[in-house]
Amino acid sequence: MIELRGVGYSYSGDALLSDISLTLAPGSFHFLTGPSGAGKTTLLKLCYLELKSTSGQVTLFGRPAQEIGRDGIARIRRRIGVVHQDCRFLDHLPVLDNIALPLTVAGHPPEAHREELGELLAWVGLEARARALPPELSGGERQRAALARAIVMSPDVILADEPTGNLDWEMSLRLLTLLTELNRLGKSVLIATHDLNLIRQAKTQVAARVLRIRNRHLVAAGADL
Numbered sequence: 079m080i081e082l083r084g085v086g087y088s089y090s091g092d093a094l095l096s097d098i099s100l101t102l103a104p105g106s107f108h109f110l111t112g113p114s115g116a117g118k119t120t121l122l123k124l125c126y127l128e129l130k131s132t133s134g135q136v137t138l139f140g141r142p143a144q145e146i147g148r149d150g151i152a153r154i155r156r157r158i159g160v161v162h163q164d165c166r167f168l169d170h171l172p173v174l175d176n177i178a179l180p181l182t183v184a185g186h187p188p189e190a191h192r193e194e195l196g197e198l199l200a201w202v203g204l205e206a207r208a209r210a211l212p213p214e215l216s217g218g219e220r221q222r223a224a225l226a227r228a229i230v231m232s233p234d235v236i237l238a239d240e241p242t243g244n245l246d247w248e249m250s251l252r253l254l255t256l257l258t259e260l261n262r263l264g265k266s267v268l269i270a271t272h273d274l275n276l277i278r279q280a281k282t283q284v285a286a287r288v289l290r291i292r293n294r295h296l297v298a299a300g301a302d303l
């Protein structure tokens with residue numbers, strides 16, 4: 079569904095990422111790790127066309143990135159749910175409206191999806207927080223709301239950038255369980271994380287591939303993970 083072949087990226091001058099090849103097939107589960115500043119967020123952005131690669135080929139759902147126009151990008155983004163590192167909510171809108179925002183933007187009135195939205199809120203355990211404003215949420219609640227918003231359009235691929243950053247272990251496991259449940263439904267999941275314990279735990283639950291960015295390149299992580 080998402081394929082990178084020999085992809086490179088530089089913000090300016092020096093290459094940050096070089097010769098990156100990655101295939102996110104239906105139902106796959108990947109972790110992306112590497113030191114701070116290695117380029118994990120940048121790599122995710124290349125996967126959902128927030129950034130255009132400076133070399134190599136990115137193909138999304140069978141279409142080469144350079145052939146995808148603005149409308150095509152909007153359509154493709156509905157098939158890719160992104161959980162951003164900083165969650166990015168509209169603080170003046172209640173949680174439920176934030177979660178429903180992708181529906182609203184796509185021209186689907188949220189009222190017509192009340193039942194699905196209710197089920198989604200229940201699944202992430204936020205029924206009681208539907209009318210709360212984002213600044214009133216705990217870190218774990220924010221991350222679960224961000225996950226709910228990322229999947230409200232039923233995407234095929236979920237890209238999560240440090241979804242358990244700043245969460246305690248119990249809440250991290252809860253989030254991981256939600257992501258593995260989505261994977262069991264056939265979604266392709268890619269999680270960028272520093273949390274090696276989370277990766278070890280996940281490997282007891284799903285067949286996950288662990289990739290590491292090292293010296294600008296993407297390599298398979300060692301057997302210890």
Ligand SMILES: Nc1ncnc2c1ncn2[C@@H]1O[C@H](COP(=O)(O)OP(=O)(O)OP(=O)(O)O)[C@@H](O)[C@H]1O
Nearest residue numbers: 089090094112113114115116117118119120121272
């Ligand atoms: N818009 C930008 N313009 C210039 N440099 C940038 C930009 N965004 C990121 N960078 C730089 O690119 C490098 C990689 O950043 P990126 O956020 O992709 O790393 P990361 O591996 O996700 O880091 P972390 O684990 O700390 O979140 C960093 O040195 C960062 O400062």
